[in-house]
Amino acid sequence: MSTALTVIAALHRAARAYPRKRAVVVNDRVLTFAEILERADRLAAGLRHAGVSRGTKIAMLMGNRIEFPEIYFGVLKTGATLVVLNARLKGPEVSALIRKSEARWLIFAGELSGVVSALDAVTRQQLTLVALGGSGAPASIAYDSLQCASPRADAATEVSEADDACILFTSGTTGTPKGVLLTHRNVLFQAINHVVEWDVRFDDVDLYPAPLCHGGGLATLPRTILAGNTLVLMESFDARSFATLLERERVTRAILVPTMCARILDLPDALFARARSLRLIVTGGAILPFDLKMRLIERFPGVGVCDSYGQTEATGSVACLKPGDALRKPGSIGRAFFLNDIRLFDEQDAEVPAGEVGEIVVRGPTVMRGYCGELEASAQTLRNGWLHTGDLARQDEDGCLYIVGRKKDMIISGGINIYPREIEDVLCAHPGILEAAVIGVADPVWGESVKALVVPGPGVELRADEVIDFCRQRLAGYKKPRSVELVDSLPKNSLGKTLKAELRRKFGAVFEHEP
The missing domain is CATH 3.30.300.30 (ANL, C-terminal domain)
Structure with a gap:
């Protein structure tokens, strides 16, 4: 077994250490750590047999399905790079991102056949299409046919920590989405960050209702593998279903975005009366308004609320406001994660004094390798070893950060x-x-x-x-x-x-x- 700092090495260790423990739950379907490894091995062998090799780019278009983990790890075991696409995108948007990433394979959920059929002709011609369930799309092959019944362990591809693991696209809130190149090292060290900063325990049950296609979502899989806890996914968010899952799965940690928090708080208190296992709510994706945080604390007494801040370019979260500071530091995003160094720079890339506004810059092992096919943008964003986030903030005397806006929004x-x-x-x-x-x-x-x-x-x-x-x-x-x-x-x-x-x-x- 490889000792490299890769997600694959972590998966092998998890499957050997606790093979029968529940790893991922979606509805009534459950995968253990050993089952994820076995299914990933079968897919990896089938992909290699079909010509996939180190450096091949394989796009993935689906929601939070039970097959997501095996595809994630199976693709990475071949040495290929996984291009993760948002299942809400339309055909022209998917075409543009596939061209930008130079993906040559597309594994998609059958219910998204209409989106795949709407890809432009040039994009379709460059792709091997693999349909998972449903009736598929023209010229696609069935996902099950890729699975090798008896994968040979000695045929595994040696993967380096410096190899690209994923391409994730930025949200494009201020412009065109960019493809972020994240290495195995980036992904694994981010999992370490999460385990340390969010106090992830072996007996934790995480509930994640947001799409896995985003940086914060994709980080849940390596974190689960590293910590050995259980991850419960929702195919789509519904506040009442969320309340049911809290009790049924004995959830200890919920990872939410602010809009979900608002919908949860619209429900009667009685629906959450028996959700006594919950100990931590982590929020991210957008700033959690202070009044919402207060209402969460009132709704779930004794449960910590942790705000997180991050960017896709840094493999997700780089800072968080711990529960102990939740009421003491209203509006703050907290302090840097364990493995990240955060400073505030002025226009000349000099550090600003405490209390003054500057751009958040980040360095550490979770910072991306660069943007896919965009050398100029990469050079502009990664300067002198620092990731320039484009976010403006000030820092108080205790080292806590307060976002004031985006440079492009100023x-x-x-x-x-x-x-x-x-x-x-x-x-x-x-x-x-x-x-x-x-x-x-x-x-x-x-x-x-x-x-x-x-x-x-x-x-x-x-x-x-x-x-x-x-x-x-x-x-x-x-x-x-x-x-x-x-x-x-x-x-x-x-x-x-x-x-x-x-x-x-x-x-x-x-x-x-x-x-």
Whole structure:
């Protein structure tokens, strides 16, 4: 067995140490650690027999299925790179990402045959299509036919910790998605980060209801393998089903995004009365509003709430606010993870003093190798050993970080830097406002002016001048919105992040500031 710092070596150790322990649960289907290894071995052997070799790129398009772990580990055992795609994408979007990643295989869930059929002709021609269940798509082969009945252990590909394990695409909230190259070393060290920072225990049962295709989701599999705990997946999130699973599976840790927290809190307390095993809620994907955090703490007394912050380029989370600081540090994302070093830099890449705003930069073994096929963007983002995140923050005297916004979201009005996050926090404190987003729009006098997009609460009648007056009483005059638009909803990705690029396109922002 290899002693390399790879996910595959970790899987072999887990299967040998606790072969019959439950590893992954989806609905009523369960896989043990030994079963995941056995199924991954069969798939890897079949893929090798079909011509897959080290460096081949294999795309994957599916939701949270029970087969996800065996495909993840099976592909990596061949030395190939797994290109993880969001199952919510449409045909043209999938085509673009496959071209960008240079994938030559696509393993997809049969129920997504319509998406695959909508791929453009050039993309289709370069792919070997593998359908998992369903009727498949034209020119596809059945997933089961790839599984080798008796895989030979000596045929395994030797995988290095420096080899690319995955390509994950950024959320594209401020622009076009980029393919992030993550190595086996990146993935394994991130699992170590999680085990240390989130106090993952052997007897823990994790409940993960978000899509696995994102950085935080994909990190759950290596973490489970490393810690030897159990991972319960939801095929799609439903608050009532979540409540049922908490009790049925005796969940100890739930990993959620803020929009899920809001839906859970809309349910009656009685539905959670018997969920006594829960000890920790970890949130990520977007900033958890403080009022939601307070309500979570009230709903689940004695349960810790841990906010996390990260980026796909750093294999997910790089910082978290521990439960002990949850009420003491409102609005903070906490401190750097065990294996990450975080600083705040100015425009000259010099560290800023405590209390001043700077760009979050990260270094450590979880930082990506680069962007797929984008050398210039890689060089711009990875400078002098630091990952430049594009997020602006300040740090207090205790070392806790506070996000103030994205560099590309920053508004420059009359030569003054304005951070949308500060204005959004004020807007969301209005009792009649459910959600808000702030962007900069063209202004003939000031260059840019502040525009607020506001979602009123159910049954609430709001006026734009009322919102502006509310902000005038709480913000400096140059920060208050000059215009307010009432909207039914804000465009978001599957993790609940607001798509600011879409808002700028729709409402006429002047430009995106270069980082």
